[in-house]
Amino acid sequence: MEAPSPPLAFRVDLHCHTGWGSGDSHTDPNVLVAQAKAFGLDGICITEHNQLWDQRKVEQLSDKHGFLVIGGIEVDTDVGHVLVYGLRAPRRFIRLPTIEELRRMVDEVGGAMVVAHPFRKRQKPPTAEFCSGVGLEFVERALELPFFDLVDGVEVQNGIAGPLERAFAGVVAGERCLPTTGGSDTHRHPEVGTTFTVFPGGIRNEQDLIDALKAGEVRGADWDAEGIPDRRHASILPRDYTGIAPG
Numbered sequence: 001m002e003a004p005s006p007p008l009a010f011r012v013d014l015h016c017h018t019g020w021g022s023g024d025s026h027t028d029p030n031v032l033v034a035q036a037k038a039f040g041l042d043g044i045c046i047t048e049h050n051q052l053w054d055q056r057k058v059e060q061l062s063d064k065h066g067f068l069v070i071g072g073i074e075v076d077t078d079v080g081h082v083l084v085y086g087l088r089a090p091r092r093f094i095r096l097p098t099i100e101e102l103r104r105m106v107d108e109v110g111g112a113m114v115v116a117h118p119f120r121k122r123q124k125p126p127t128a129e130f131c132s133g134v135g136l137e138f139v140e141r142a143l144e145l146p147f148f149d150l151v152d153g154v155e156v157q158n159g160i161a162g163p164l165e166r167a168f169a170g171v172v173a174g175e176r177c178l179p180t181t182g183g184s185d186t187h188r189h190p191e192v193g194t195t196f197t198v199f200p201g202g203i204r205n206e207q208d209l210i211d212a213l214k215a216g217e218v219r220g221a222d223w224d225a226e227g228i229p230d231r232r233h234a235s236i237l238p239r240d241y242t243g244i245a246p247g
């Protein structure tokens with residue numbers, strides 16, 4: 001008998017760090033998944049810094065919790081952090097790639113890449129007035145950043161970014177006609193799902209995620225923007241819990 005197909009996932013956090021792969025996180029992935037469920041998400045994507053999980057571990061975590069878990073990676077490139085979906089190698093980047101090199105690697109495996117928090121370390125307009133004066137100058141300069149030609153999407157809703165940074169990234173993504181995504185950039189379990197990506201058509205697996213990104217059938221979101229009551233009070237463990245994760 002065929003295994004039943006997994007349910008469609010509509011709200012997925014595409015940017016999560018854990019203690020199994022990011023030196024700056026102690027989060028136990030099991031706690032992360034349980035917390036994501038409690039917050040009402042349908043899936044998460046693990047994106048450790050410059051290293052991939054063994055795909056078997058990704059699948060084990062997903063099966064154990066009956067929850068969509070996808071293995072991605074956040075790569076430091078010459079133009080900043082880039083989230084990649086669909087890559088299986090190298091397990092760890094010893095030499096960090098340029099964004100052009102990364103694009104070639106991703107294209108070889110039919111993956112997708114999204115520039116993460118593009119304005120975290122770049123100059124931003126001082127106010128939310130993006131359509132005139134100094135705001136417009138910032139937009140015009142941002143539109144010329146060449147890496148926007150090399151990505152499939154822009155992480156507009158990054159959980160660590162402030163409202164001005166998100167709004168600015170949203171304007172630039174819109175002007176560049178690039179799809180937007182959202183991910184919490186969680187390093188601690190209560191942060192998971194602060195922001196997330198909506199897949200209006202639903203996804204069941206990594207390939208669906210890549211296809212939706214390439215088709216532009218995604219949007220970065222947070223609970224307010226979606227008009228959903230924020231369930232973030234539903235922390236399953238004390239908010240200062242730092243369970244050291246066994247590898």
Ligand SMILES: [Zn+2]
Nearest residue numbers: 074081116117
């Ligand atoms: Zn980052």
Ligand SMILES: [Zn+2]
Nearest residue numbers: 015017074185
């Ligand atoms: Zn990150």
